[in-house]
Each structure stands twice: as structure tokens, then as C-alpha cells.
Amino acid sequence: MPIIIEGWRFLPHSYAIANQFQLLEMLNRKHLQIYHQDMPYISKNWQPVTGLFPPDAEIALRNIPKPSPQKTADATLRIYAPFNLSFSTSKRTAVFACTEWGIVSKSIVNGMGVKSFAEAHAQGDAIIITPSHWSKDGFIRSGAQESRVAVVPLGVNPDIYHPLPTSQRTILRQKLGINNYFVFLNIGVMCNSSQGVGRLLKAFAIIVERYPDTKLILKGRDAIFPSKDSILKASKVALTNTQIEKVKSRIIYVGETLSFSQLAQLYQVADAYVSPYLAEGFNLPVLEATACGLPVICTKGGPTDDFTNSDFALKIDSKLQTNYTRDGDTLWCVVPEQEHLIELMQTVIEKSLLLDHARQTGPKWVLQHFTWKQVVDRLLDVLIPSVKFGRPTFEPIIL
The missing domain is CATH 3.40.50 (Rossmann fold)
Known part of the structure; x- marks a missing residue:
């Protein structure tokens, strides 16, 4: 055929x-x-x-x-x-x-x-x-x-995206200098209007105040989008100068193009994936994170509702909103509730059993369906x- x-x-x-x-x-x-x-x-x-x-x-x-x-x-x-x-x-x-x-x-x-x-x-x-x-x-x-x-x-390809054995994960985290930190991860082109980078940075600034031993890995795609510039612009809008100084040493930015195996390692060394998006067609990184055994924090009401469940996903309360553009378009998006995002980030830090449960249930769910x-x-x-x-x-x- x-x-x-x-x-x-x-x-x-x-x-x-x-x-x-x-x-x-x-x-x-x-x-x-x-x-x-x-x-x-x-x-x-x-x-x-x-x-x-x-x-x-x-x-x-x-x-x-x-x-x-x-x-x-x-x-x-x-x-x-x-x-x-x-x-x-x-x-x-x-x-x-x-x-x-x-x-x-x-x-x-x-x-x-x-x-x-x-x-x-x-x-x-x-x-x-x-x-x-x-x-x-x-x-x-x-x-x-x-x-x-x-x-x-x-x-996803489960031969690439899967949890690492604990010993291998520890070695890799030690090489990256993050073994003593709780690590959040977000992957995308870093478009603030659709992927909520500013909201994530604002929430992370609050988390850092409460939990100093946290880091945030941001993986952009500089080859096809000005991801780093987008993050800088979002930070200047979302954060005060004092907050920028506090979080910048705790943010790891990766902009270069990685192989899929290298990309999988970012999921494998992280502790939780967080995606306070407003507008996505699917949001593949959330599924890849699930396959790697991470608890995922993602906006409720959008496309990720199709492939996540409460065994491994913590969904951010949101409101369906319409915006009107100069071209006359009516854009639809799900706006995540900021305080609930912070609450869920705090929850995954404090409740280690959530991490263990996600590590067991998420990869199994993906193998069964995706x-x-x-x-x-x-x-x-x-x-x-x-x-x-x-x-x-x-x-x-x-x-």
C-alpha cells in the first residue's frame, strides 16, 4: 500500500x-x-x-x-x-x-x-x-x-523516553550539579503569550523564596525561535529586579538543539515538569515527561486533558478566555490561575509520594495508550x- x-x-x-x-x-x-x-x-x-x-x-x-x-x-x-x-x-x-x-x-x-x-x-x-x-x-x-x-x-518512543534507574539518575544529576536540588523542567520555544513563560517565572520566584534549594531548567529552541530573548523579555515584565537577581542563579537555560536521547536526559534528571500554558495544539513535552516518570503540572481545560490523569498530573485551575486581535480574530485560551500554580509547585516539593506514584503510573499509562x-x-x-x-x-x- x-x-x-x-x-x-x-x-x-x-x-x-x-x-x-x-x-x-x-x-x-x-x-x-x-x-x-x-x-x-x-x-x-x-x-x-x-x-x-x-x-x-x-x-x-x-x-x-x-x-x-x-x-x-x-x-x-x-x-x-x-x-x-x-x-x-x-x-x-x-x-x-x-x-x-x-x-x-x-x-x-x-x-x-x-x-x-x-x-x-x-x-x-x-x-x-x-x-x-x-x-x-x-x-x-x-x-x-x-x-x-x-x-x-x-x-512517544519508550526506548528513548523512560525513567532512569535510580543509580544512573543520581550520577547524571551529580554531573550536572543539581543532585541536592528539587528541579522543575519546562521545554518549548518559550513563547510567552502561548506557553506562559512569564507566569512560570513569577511562580518560580515565589517558590525560591520558600524553598531555596530549587532549580528550574528551561529548554528552548534557539534554532527556530528566539527562545532566550523571549525568556528575558518575559522576566522583565513578570519579575521585579530583586526577583530577577534571586532566580537567575537558579535557572539553567539550554538553547541548543539536542538529540532526542539528550533531550530525554533532561526529563530523566528533573523532579517535576511544569507547563502553565495558555494555548497549545497538543503539548508533546507533557507526554514525554509522563513517559519519563515525572509528575506533571499543567493547565486544566486545554489539550493535555486528552492524555493526562490524576495518577501523575496536577492540573492548574484555569478560565476559558477570549481575546480580540487587531486583525479581527477572536482567540481562545485557557488562563492558568497563578496562585494555584504556586500551590501545586509547592505540593510536588513537599509530597515525595506523588513523585514515586507518578514514576510508576505515568510510564505505564503511556505504554498502554500513547x-x-x-x-x-x-x-x-x-x-x-x-x-x-x-x-x-x-x-x-x-x-
Whole structure:
């Protein structure tokens, strides 16, 4: 069964990350013939990165054949931006896409080169594949036909993302100089408006006052976004000069691109993951942290509700809020309650049993529901519905 993938590779962007892990899993399916067409990056400053995967996996990705212009297939899957809802040469066309802000914004529509997202979806036959119900609601709110919007979550590779044995974890923490600290972790592009960096810094400043032996690791993506500058700007707005002086020695910033194995080590040495986000399409780091056995503190009401539960997740109370932009867009977000964020950070420090419980339950939950193998089973159900690989097409995912 031939499948054509049009997308990004060799880039630390969420779309490229999902694409590459899905490709590697599809290559394990002997009944599939996979073709890949690389699509242009949306920024001239983005450059291909090597070493994200082990050499054998990277070679496998590079060896995927490119389809000829006339190539027909059972399905074409597009996973890049701007979104492209036009017809393909395949029997079925699908587009992976996210709506972080609860709508398809006018800037995205303009980038697509269409007048209306609703019209573009209605006039084509493309199925939108999106990783969360929050994101699905955003497409429907923007006029997408609900029968052609499918939720397929993202996943993790448990061979990479898993808890370390205690002895190995201690050695690694000692090498990093953090063995005597309680370590919080946050990973992302550090966009303050959507990922809540300022809120996290403000909460951490209070935590440091109460618990001096704490550190915060912030992992940005300087290769594709000015993450460090974003943190500095957020700190100047959220913190006083006195607070900045107190927290700066307790914040570890990592901006360079790491291999996925190196990235996993950040989860493995941390004590808790914290994500007071406002707008996300999925929030893969929360799932990766769960796979590594961390308790996760994340905003309630957003996409992470799809794949977290009370065994390992502490959810920050939030309010659904709409904001109006100069372009005339109405943006939707979940605003985390600041005092509750601080309370939950304090809770994970004081209650060590929460850490032990998360270390046992989180990885087991991920293995049961969210490996890339399971995700690709669901994906193939959408791409080739005549052949049942997993659950039926468009059946709601009930966790």
C-alpha cells in the first residue's frame, strides 16, 4: 500500500518531530510503501539539523524514496505549514494541522493563500488530522466540516523516553550539579503569550523564596525561535529586579538543539515538569515527561486533558478566555490561575509520594495508550479506512 508523505524533516519543530517518528514507525510496516516529499521550511533562517536520531534511524529517514510527480497512492499525508487543503493525486488526502488559539487565524488563512478556511475545506476532500479535541474544536469553530476532522494524538518512543534507574539518575544529576536540588523542567520555544513563560517565572520566584534549594531548567529552541530573548523579555515584565537577581542563579537555560536521547536526559534528571500554558495544539513535552516518570503540572481545560490523569498530573485551575486581535480574530485560551500554580509547585516539593506514584503510573499509562506504534495504528485507520489497523475512522478517542 503506497503512502506519500509531504512534510518537514531534520528540524526541531513539532511538525517535523511528529513526522519523523511517524515515518520511522511506518517503515516497520512491511505492507506499506512509504514515499517522502520534503517541503520548504517557512523561514530562511531554519537549517536542517543532523544527529537528532541515532545514525541508523537517520539513514532510514534519508533513504525514503521521493515520489515522482505522477505517483499515485492510497493516501497522501501533508504535515507542514502553511496548511494545504488542495486535492492530491492519491485516493485520500489528509492534512496534519493544529489550532493552538482555538481558531484558524487570519494570518494562517493568508499564508494558505485562500479567502476562507471554511470554503477551502468545503471545496476540497482533505481530512484534517489534529492531535487533540481542543484543536479539533478550533477547526470546527473556523468552519471545518466536522465529519472530516479526525483526532489522532501524538506519541512517544519508550526506548528513548523512560525513567532512569535510580543509580544512573543520581550520577547524571551529580554531573550536572543539581543532585541536592528539587528541579522543575519546562521545554518549548518559550513563547510567552502561548506557553506562559512569564507566569512560570513569577511562580518560580515565589517558590525560591520558600524553598531555596530549587532549580528550574528551561529548554528552548534557539534554532527556530528566539527562545532566550523571549525568556528575558518575559522576566522583565513578570519579575521585579530583586526577583530577577534571586532566580537567575537558579535557572539553567539550554538553547541548543539536542538529540532526542539528550533531550530525554533532561526529563530523566528533573523532579517535576511544569507547563502553565495558555494555548497549545497538543503539548508533546507533557507526554514525554509522563513517559519519563515525572509528575506533571499543567493547565486544566486545554489539550493535555486528552492524555493526562490524576495518577501523575496536577492540573492548574484555569478560565476559558477570549481575546480580540487587531486583525479581527477572536482567540481562545485557557488562563492558568497563578496562585494555584504556586500551590501545586509547592505540593510536588513537599509530597515525595506523588513523585514515586507518578514514576510508576505515568510510564505505564503511556505504554498502554500513547506509543508511536499505537498512534500510527490510529493514523492508518484514517488514511486507509478500508483496511482496519486499529480503531474505526473518526470514532471519538475516549481515555
